[in-house]
């Protein structure tokens with residue numbers, strides 16, 4: 064929408080690139096606020112703050128304020144770490160943003176649930192006291208993309224907590240713009256189910272379905288972090304007769320086997336192993352859920368002729384796919400950023416009805432004050448370490 068573009072001005076974020084820093088509802092507009100008295104006394108909250116690669120600190124950070132009339136402020140109850148947080152933790156890239164020691168500080172985290180403690184006058188679907196989960200990112204809420212469930216294509220779309228444009232929710236409080244579209248009630252959901260619905264489960268459904276799985280067909284999943292493992296369960300739920308699951312970590316492969324998958328470790332024999340397991344044809348639907356170079360490069364050789372490969376792992380800027388393989392095997396290739404809210408109508412009923420279990424994905428619990436250790440452990444991918452729940456007490 065033209066007014067949006069005019070209102071947006073690129074500003075230097077300190078992340079070595081320019082990023083949009085506006086929301087459709089301009090920051091200056093009058094906001095009607097339902098103030099929660101408990102928040103008035105605290106000028107500064109505690110949060111996990113990005114201080115540079117491998118340097119996440121639990122420290123004081125300015126309390127968030129309503130940034131527009133369509134925003135809400137949440138008192139965060141629980142949050143978790145996503146594989147995407149590791150890209151900035153490693154000083155790598157998310158899109159064009161490069162994370163270095165000279166980056167501006169910001170609150171991390173785009174997977175969080177909590178209670179609404181303030182709501183702007185244009186928030187109609189939620190009120191103070193409501194328990195909610197938030198999508199991992201949001202858009203303006205009113206452009207044609209946002210209105211059709213494609214917020215990831217919105218001109219001002221961004222995830223929470225990947226830069227100072229939109230502070231994250233690994234914090235005591237977080238401001239959620241475009242609240243009506245970005246929040247969902249947690250009623251009927253456990254804390255862990257709600258956390259998974261903020262991003263990981265939605266991304267698994269998004270990436271898997273874009274690999275065109277067929278009832279009775281076979282699916283290969285490359286990368287068995289939380290997203291890939293959820294993908295294994297979803298693939299069977301959607302009717303796959305065979306799921307091949309690939310990851311270097313033995314405990315992650317064991318979890319996939321418990322769900323019924325055939326597993327392999329990556330390595331020089333992988334293509335031959337997958338061909339043998341699929342009668343020489345390869346996998347019809349391949350879902351890449353890793354982002355590691357080795358995983359990305361493994362996908363097309365495993366994909367059957369006329370198969371579909373779907374990528375959600377965040378690549379580095381120089382990652383590329385070999386066009387001749389795509390061409391001569393007639394492979395359909397898809398990649399994309401998940402529109403989380405668009406997945407909820409499919410997933411929330413599956414979870415609430417008990418059809419989608421996503422059991423045993425959370426391996427450890429932390430308090431927010433131990434967030435730095437939570438990051439270190441999640442990054443280690445040690446045997447037995449998977450999804451981490453961080454509670455904000």
Ligand SMILES: NC(=O)c1ccc[n+]([C@@H]2O[C@H](COP(=O)([O-])OP(=O)(O)OC[C@H]3O[C@@H](n4cnc5c(N)ncnc54)[C@H](O)[C@@H]3O)[C@@H](O)[C@H]2O)c1
Pocket residue numbers: 144145146147148149150262263266285286287288289290291309310311312315329352353354355356357358361374375376377399400401444
């Ligand atoms: N596109 C989106 O909308 C979206 C949303 C959320 C997350 N992501 C991305 O999804 C990816 C997965 O995230 P996650 O939260 O599941 O955790 P994660 O990053 O820990 O999972 C990655 C997994 O890949 C495995 N791996 C490493 N090298 C491999 C190889 N050569 N072959 C196979 N597997 C290999 C790791 O052992 C790990 O289990 C990340 O890149 C994350 O940024 C994308």
Ligand SMILES: [Zn+2]
Pocket residue numbers: 145146147148173199262263
């Ligand atoms: Zn994420």
Ligand SMILES: [Zn+2]
Pocket residue numbers: 202203204205206207208209210214217218219
């Ligand atoms: Zn928009």
